[in-house]
Amino acid sequence: MMHIKPKHLEGAARLDVLQWYAVRMVAPTNGHRRSAMLGGDRRDVRTRSGHVVKRRKPGTGDRVFVPEHILKKAGFSVFLPVKKRWRKRHRFTSEQELVSFPLVADWMFVGWPEGQARWHELTSLRVISGVMGSGGKPVRVCSKVVARLMKRWGDGVLPAVRREAERVAAGDTVSVTAGPFVDFDGLVIDVEGEGARVAINLFGRETPVALLFDEMAVVNRSEGAAATGVALVGELSSGAPACLRCGCEMVAAHDEQKKHHLKCCECDARGALFSSSKERALAVWKERVRRL
Numbered sequence: 001m002m003h004i005k006p007k008h009l010e011g012a013a014r015l016d017v018l019q020w021y022a023v024r025m026v027a028p029t030n031g032h033r034r035s036a037m038l039g040g041d042r043r044d045v046r047t048r049s050g051h052v053v054k055r056r057k058p059g060t061g062d063r064v065f066v067p068e069h070i071l072k073k074a075g076f077s078v079f080l081p082v083k084k085r086w087r088k089r090h091r092f093t094s095e096q097e098l099v100s101f102p103l104v105a106d107w108m109f110v111g112w113p114e115g116q117a118r119w120h121e122l123t124s125l126r127v128i129s130g131v132m133g134s135g136g137k138p139v140r141v142c143s144k145v146v147a148r149l150m151k152r153w154g155d156g157v158l159p160a161v162r163r164e165a166e167r168v169a170a171g172d173t174v175s176v177t178a179g180p181f182v183d184f185d186g187l188v189i190d191v192e193g194e195g196a197r198v199a200i201n202l203f204g205r206e207t208p209v210a211l212l213f214d215e216m217a218v219v220n221r222s223e224g225a226a227a228t229g230v231a232l233v234g235e236l237s238s239g240a241p242a243c244l245r246c247g248c249e250m251v252a253a254h255d256e257q258k259k260h261h262l263k264c265c266e267c268d269a270r271g272a273l274f275s276s277s278k279e280r281a282l283a284v285w286k287e288r289v290r291r292l
Contacts, residue, residue: 018077018111020141022132023122025067025106037061038069063100067127068108074125076118077111079146081153103153107132109146151195151210168196168213173220176200181209185219189252199252206252253278 028034040061042054071078081103086096102108110128112118122128131138168174172188176198186198186209195212252263260275262282275281 017114018143019114020079020109020111020143020146021138022107022141023110023128024130024132025108026127026129027106034067035063035065036069037063065102070125070127071110071122074121075112076122079109079111079150081108081149083153109141109149111146168216168218169221172218174198174211174216175219176211176215177217178215179211181211253281 025034037056038061041057043057044052045055046052065080068078068080082100083103084098084100087099089095089097110122132141133139168188168191170188170190174186174188174196176182176184176186181200184200186200187206189197189199189208195210196216197208198211198216199206200209201207253260260272260278260281261270262272263270272281272284275284
């Protein structure tokens, strides 16, 4: 009997069947810039000399780390731990934006499936200058260590893991099937790495808890509408600015005695208190960020 592999897993490499290595990136030679903007919408701009040129519209496109992007294009699985900080856009404004930086300068993790020898292909790309090793031999990094790093610092999520994560989405109601919170129901706040953050009602308040996908089961799927208790407003990319205190990219709208306010799902920082509606609370939250 022939077994057909599901389309969403075709060509996918799971985390536990990859061999991972810590590699050092080549020192930048273009003015210490390792990132670049890709994609985005273009618009016509007239220069001082009268010529019309194409320029990228502000706020469009994706910023990528060049070595990471090159290795991914070559078919490698790449994980670059990143941290986020608030920074001014430029010195002539007080407006701030959330910027990503490598957690460990010059280092990242590269992996490929078991049984393959891709060292020659890796070194031919000329984006790495060395590999962490001992006695002249590369030292393999345990997959569980990489998984924990991905969960804590991950923007680098494997395509296969990301496809598996599509089973759970923000706004879904899930039931915890393993761990200390078993049999609790909660609302998915966001999906990250090999798991998701779930808001569980503990002692009368919504508490974010990190769970793996195999520790939860979807009870009720949501088409973007919020469930009772915590109403998701949106991520940073969809219009809701990140928390000014911790940089969390998800805020929740709460209704207490017909007065609305927003609260960070990570540090519980509150804003836009006593707003007349959820939309008004979001507008006040945005205005607070613009004033900085």
